[in-house]
Amino acid sequence: MGLIVTPLNNVGVEVSGFDINGPYSEALQAELKALWYEHAILLFRDQDITPQSQIRFSRLFGKLEMHPLKVTTSDQYPELFVLENNGAKDRFATAFYHGEEIVGRLDWHIDLHYTGRPNHGAVLTAVEVAREDGMTGFGDLAKAFDALDDQTKALLEKLEVAYAFSMQRRHMRYVDLDGYVPGPGLPKKPADIGFPDFADAVYPAVVTHPVSGRKILGVVEQFLDRIITPQRFGLCNDEAIELLERLVAHTRKPEFHYFHPWRQGDMVLWDNWRAMHCATGTKPGVRRVINRTTIEGDRMLGRVLSGE
Numbered sequence: 001m002g003l004i005v006t007p008l009n010n011v012g013v014e015v016s017g018f019d020i021n022g023p024y025s026e027a028l029q030a031e032l033k034a035l036w037y038e039h040a041i042l043l044f045r046d047q048d049i050t051p052q053s054q055i056r057f058s059r060l061f062g063k064l065e066m067h068p069l070k071v072t073t074s075d076q077y078p079e080l081f082v083l084e085n086n087g088a089k090d091r092f093a094t095a096f097y098h099g100e101e102i103v104g105r106l107d108w109h110i111d112l113h114y115t116g117r118p119n120h121g122a123v124l125t126a127v128e129v130a131r132e133d134g135m136t137g138f139g140d141l142a143k144a145f146d147a148l149d150d151q152t153k154a155l156l157e158k159l160e161v162a163y164a165f166s167m168q169r170r171h172m173r174y175v176d177l178d179g180y181v182p183g184p185g186l187p188k189k190p191a192d193i194g195f196p197d198f199a200d201a202v203y204p205a206v207v208t209h210p211v212s213g214r215k216i217l218g219v220v221e222q223f224l225d226r227i228i229t230p231q232r233f234g235l236c237n238d239e240a241i242e243l244l245e246r247l248v249a250h251t252r253k254p255e256f257h258y259f260h261p262w263r264q265g266d267m268v269l270w271d272n273w274r275a276m277h278c279a280t281g282t283k284p285g286v287r288r289v290i291n292r293t294t295i296e297g298d299r300m301l302g303r304v305l306s307g308e
């Protein structure tokens, strides 16, 4: 035994000396959990992965969760979601960026952010690797917080930030809409594809990680809507908007990011309470399949704004 840890570009680590099909001793389980909390993004390569072994591995980190939006769940393994490019759902995920048609591009986000109860983490494994593009990006929001100046940190400690769920990217206030044109098949509202709607979710602008106690920047571009009553903290609305613009630009700095180009046998585990992620997407016709398991978020990190 004895895991070997090698830093990835900027954030996260590659863990070697691990076999997904091997025995999981108490010591190994404790070591894996400690690495998850320490580095937030763990890459394992050259694994012999099956749905069963992915589920067994994922359960080391907590109870597994079913996605409330019922993405494509596998019939045989309900814990498994299949993320597929070049399949029947492409038309719901196709848009144009500066004239280029892209399937499955996703802005920086935290899974289930809009519910106030993000899942704790997730595991992705390569099933069919895209012949080009198709990367998953990960961003460490603990490192992003640490890198802020003291004045900004002190201000953020007082603030709360609201996230507003919507189906249309062009309604999101802080994503980069330059050159963006929605594809004709994109849903216009949640009900169009049988999704529920969600009231706004509010988080502290600095979230304290429930296990590690690390401070995490609670500002992520997807669904980001506003600072709650900024006037109570000496900011007018214009200043509050500019602060969020500045923080989103901060989270986009490459020094907080690792982009994973998938290879056969790859598995990535991340801490969704600390790391944001995104997907670069693929050109139409490029096949990509990723199996995903989700570790349940067993507590609220934010609150739901209802009746306010």
Ligand SMILES: O=C(O)CCC(=O)C(=O)O
Binding pocket: 083, 106, 111, 122, 134, 135, 136, 137, 277, 278, 279, 280, 290, 292
């Ligand atoms: O397709 C990917 O690389 C990531 C998709 C994603 O955001 C997720 O699985 O939560």
Ligand SMILES: [Fe+2]
Binding pocket: 109, 110, 111, 277
């Ligand atoms: Fe996601």
